Amino acid sequence: MDSINIKELAEALNLSTSTISRAFRDNSDISVATKERILSKARELNYQPNHYASNLREQKSKTIAVIVPELANNYFSQAIHGIERVAREKGYHILIYVTDDDYTKEVNFIRHLHNGRADGIVMSVSGEANDHNYLNKFGLKRLPLVFFDRIYEDIQTPRVITNDYESSFSATEHLIEQGCRRIAYMVINKSLSIGKTRMQGYIDALSKHHIPFEEHLIIDCSNSYDENSVIVKQALIDLKPDGVFTSVERLAFATYYACYDLNIKIPQDLKIISFSSLEIAPLLNPSLTTITQPAAEIGEEAANLLFRILDNRETGNHDNEVVLNSKIIARNSTMK
Amino acid sequence: MDSINIKELAEALNLSTSTISRAFRDNSDISVATKERILSKARELNYQPNHYASNLREQKSKTIAVIVPELANNYFSQAIHGIERVAREKGYHILIYVTDDDYTKEVNFIRHLHNGRADGIVMSVSGEANDHNYLNKFGLKRLPLVFFDRIYEDIQTPRVITNDYESSFSATEHLIEQGCRRIAYMVINKSLSIGKTRMQGYIDALSKHHIPFEEHLIIDCSNSYDENSVIVKQALIDLKPDGVFTSVERLAFATYYACYDLNIKIPQDLKIISFSSLEIAPLLNPSLTTITQPAAEIGEEAANLLFRILDNRETGNHDNEVVLNSKIIARNSTMK
DNA sequence: TTTAGCATTTTTATCGTTTATATTTACCTC
DNA sequence: GAGGTAAATATAAACGATAAAAATGCTAAA
DSSP states (O other), X not given: OOOOOHHHHHHHHTOOHHHHHHHHXXXXXXXXXXXXXXXXXXXXXXXXXXXXXXXXXXXXXSXXXXXXXXXXXXXHHHHHHHHHHHHHHTTOEEEEEEOTTOHHHHHHHHHHHTTTTOSXXXXXXXXXXXXXXXXXXXXXXXXXXXXXXXXXXXXXXXXXXXXXXXXXXXXXXXXXXTTOXXXXXXXXXXXXXXXXXXXXXXXXXXXXXXXXXXXXXXXXXXXXXXXXXHHHHHXXXXXXXXXXXXXXXXXXXXXXXXXXXXXXXXXXXXXXXXXXXXXXXXXXXXXXXXXXXOHHHHHHHHHHHHHHHHHHOOOSOTTOEEEEOOEEEOOGGGOO | OOOOOHHHHHHHHTOOHHHHHHHHSTTSOOXXXXXXXXXXXHHHHTOOOOHHHHHHHHTOOSEEEEEESOSSSHHHHHHHHHHHHHHHHTTOEEEEEEOTTOHHHHHHHHHHHTTTTOSEEEEOOOSOOOOOTHHHHSOTTTSOEEEESSOOTTSOSOEEEEOHHHHHHHHHHHHHHTTOOSEEEEEXXXXXXXXXXXXXXXXXXXXXXXXXXXXXXXXXXXXOHHHHHHHHHHHHHHHOOSXXXXXXXXXXXXXXXXXXXXXXXXXXXXXXEEEOOOTTGGGBSSOOEEEEOOHXXXXXXXXXXXXXXXXXXXXXXXXXXXXXXXXXXXXXXXXX
């Protein structure tokens, strides 16, 4: 069954194309009878208005682009699901772009998206903290952009983030309360805003409890699984921390593996707390104490923010910021 | 900085639009000097060819649609990542559609995709096994479709699957070898092809080892977390199995939770094996024995299959089937 | 000098819709 | 039945790009 175009449908009905078009968009004046006749025939002949023609004519695509550093990750897949839900509701389609934390890809994606393919972008930025002024060069008004979670602080655009500073402060405090005195902070890219904010919470919590901050307890990890495995293991051996606060889930896993290998007992020898969206944190050995971000909600909020801009074209308040709260859930990995 | 269109760029260069167009697609004849001049000016003025206009003219969208039952799931997010990688390589864009296992959504997505938005579809079908002949009604030639993992057997279209029967057989046999005699099989929708195939492997393995098959050891679960929690717990209490083989990851988790609650010791009282793409299966308590599907590879293969059709338009061999092998990784949850 | 041949560039028609504008039709009033 | 109004429908011009066909300018052979 081939699809047909508006002209063929018009011929089949002995009507003009404009009348057909009207039948598909309610507002214009058209008699109810004709409209019914058109819609029924359209169903019969399997007519679907060609989106590319519509988009070209209407100058909008009913599509939003989602750019994330990675996909196979609990946090991002939940966030995307949230975005998807809101977008679908609005009748929008979703394009997915994965940067693999590669800055070049990010720039390319954004550049190419300016060809009309999408009406707006929801993005969590790549880990590489290069010059991101390129974003200002592209028209942020033409193609609205909303950040979520990982952001560039120097780009003025709406954003959805979590209370990272407070969470990190509380997380560190939690470790201290559980008896830790030598707490390591593991981070993937400490110059990235999200790593910095979380680190500051860690530093300030130490300070509040009169624990001296030691630079070398900040462990800067990489994106590679293998490299991290080495880095983490070496850090545990060299630094002998009694607590670890990891800024991302992956590093908590790396620490677990390292502990298994090195025969370090969690939580007796080492307590671990991590940012994580893992739903099965209670099933780990031992169950993992997490700072859980409302991932799906973050996605939803980001999408809502974008649609608010798309609907009103409210280009004014570019410093619109939504802050959602994470929640610390204490489990066995930080038991006394 | 506003984007400009081909006409404005042409005017700026004192050339015709077709010459501009040629500069952007290598094949046609154009002098090197002019081409350079055009490309450099294009960069300067931030010109991006409008994709909707190109697509309309060329009758193709350089976009593929990916339809999955869910997103926040290790298996699917890895598979999508695989698809993404291949598609990006080919310069294609990716639209994501999540059915939430809702058959109606699936039909609607497919119907709407026939408006030219995508050149092809990669899909893992929804759990609801209704009449899916609708797929035949749409032109499978116009809009090629490739199934992966969850398929409809009665639809003739290329597919990428894993050796589910053999894996299930081996998984069941593994439980038997570890001493289980009363093995339950947990499944989400036993009428769905994937559930059926896996169940057959289970049944045949029992038979080979002369263990009578008991219908009530097949536990049909739901898609709801809460419902499953009740179903699984009740099943463990009523049936007292000494082994559980779960057809999807989620049911293994439900079983773990139930065991924690009921104080059933894994693996002493109950051994568990599950289909799963969980990368941190070794970190569970106890570490989970898995049948691991090559998720990313499945996605890649599915995308490759689709592109082979798109490139050659080889509409002929609709029964193209790629079978990849899963791997059983024995861990503590099935220890003797 | 004329003209065929070639490389390059321009002209024109087209992709499938939408919408401003124009036209037709139906109905009403005097 | 002429004229007017409102409602319904048709016409035609975009939207931005591409490809086929036509035109241009140039070189070199006749």
